[in-house]
Amino acid sequence: MAGLSLQCGDCKVQLRTVEEAQEHAELTGHANFEESTEPVLNLVCSTCGKPCRTKTESDLHTKRTGHTEFVDKTAETAKPVVLEIKPDGGAGPSGSSSGDGSAKPPDLVVPEVNKELLAELEGMGFSTARATRSLHFSGADNIEGAVTWIVEHEGDDNIDEMPMVPAGATGGAVASMLTPEEAKAKAQELRERARKKKDEEEKRMEKEREKERIRIGREMQEARRIEEDNERKRIMILRKAEKEEEKRAREKIRLKLEEDKAERRRKLGLPPEEPQPATSAPAPIPKEEKKSFVPLRPASKAEQMRTCLRGMKQAHKDEDDKVKKAFQTLLTYLGNVVRSPDEEKFRKIRLTNPTFQERVGNMGGVSFLELCGFEKDTAGEFLSLAREKVDVMLLNTAGAEINSALVNPFFGVL
Structure with missing residues (x-):
């Protein structure tokens, strides 16, 4: 099957023609191209008719304009890619057929143009190829028309290539209607006009870029x-x-104290203490606080982190100093990552390190680090946090939970 596109082997972009491939190579420096049987995507916006060659282009167009409907015309525009570049004025792919049915390309020669006009254009500083091309393709019979054509086509890639036409084609023009001085003045005027047009286009593009910068700034x-x-x-x-x-912890401590007091009176043989008058029920929670809501992404893990820290403290309730040191060590690990996320040494912990095992590992801190994004390797030797998985907001949430556990005297009592 014939190739329908050219694919860049470096960036995988698909191009329709050899000319597009050459332009892509000049812009990027890529030189590895190959034929592909997959056609170039052609999604046309149903609203404004803008063609998009990739899904990314259509997504950006939708984001900028709000247009969401696209028509896939890839099959309609798909054509076999032509690897040969035809010279200007040359025969087409079909060529001319002779009597025996074989294609025979015609002989190509430089077209004949008005020698006087050609000499005047060369005297004005234009190259022979550029002057010949302008006189031939413009069909002008005066200097003004030829100069106008040159100004309008000075951005063409082949402007300085000598035109070639089939043998027998004629060209030329009549004598000039302008003197050399008038022709030079006219050429200068046309150049100035082209320069002003280019400056106006640059100003317009700059305004568009400034509007885009303002829009992006507002979105940010x-x-x-x-x-x-x-x-x-x-x-x-x-x-x-x-x-x-904290409120639940205080209530539990109060009940525990009352139970201890009643137990002491029983052991001393004292009668039970008269029950206190029933206290008023706690104020109901305002309605607005009862409203359900969807928690934010970090808040969804905050409760898991709090539960993990509470479990560490309850599992070592008689070792307050070790628990406090474990919390402080965890806080140090997370703080280093937040301050220097690109430093790999802060994102990698050796599990067999004796200090780590004594301060964190034996206290159950590995589970807390896994909640923060750390993962064990396949050998179970290291605990690491990939750079692309560093979530500063999540790590700040974890730090807030550890700090609360350190400063709250009632943390983990329940």
Whole structure:
């Protein structure tokens, strides 16, 4: 099957023609191209008609314009790629057929043009190839028309290539209607006009780029504002959970003290203490606090982290100093990663390290580090956190939970 596109072996981009491949090579320096049977994608926007050659282009177009409907015209525009580049003015792919049915390309020669006009253009500083091309393709019979054609086509890649036409084709023009001085002045005027047009286009493009920068800046500010609002909500949720936990811990301690007091009176043979009048029921929780909500992503792990830390403290309730040292060590690990996420030494922990085992491993801290994104390797020798998995917001949440466990005297009592 004939190739339908050319694929760059370096970046895998697909191109329709050899000319596109050459332009791609000049822009990127890539030189490894091969034929592909997969056609170049052609998604046409149903709203504005803009063609998109990749899914990424269509997604960007949708983001910028809001247009979501695209028509896939890939099959309609797919053509076999032509690897030969035809010279300007040459015969087409079919060529001319002779009587015996074989294609015979015609002989190509330089077209004949008006010698006087050619000499005047060369006297104005134009090359012979550029002057000949302008006189032939413009069909102008005066200097003004030839110069106008040169100005309009000075960006063509083949502007300085000598044109070639089939033998027998004629060309040329009549005598010039302008003097050399008038022709030079006219050429200067046309160049100035082209320069002004180019400057206006540059200004227009700069305005468009400035509008795009402003739009992107506003989007980034809005995203930053939303992130800050979410962070404030998350902190409020965590503070509320801490207060509730402290309240439950105080109540449990109070009940324990009353039980101990009653036990001492029983051992001393004293009658039970008169029951205290029933206290008023706690104030109901305001309705707005009862409203359910969808927790933020970091808050969904905050409870798991709090439960893990509470389990560490309850499993070693008689070793407060070791628990405190384990919490401080975990806080140090996470703080190093947040401050220097690109440093691999802060994101990799040897599990067999005696100090780590004494301070964290034997206390159950490995589970907490796994909640923060750390993973064991296949050999079970290291605990590491991949750079792309570093979540600063999650690590800050973990640090807040550890700090709360350190400063809250009632943490882990329940």
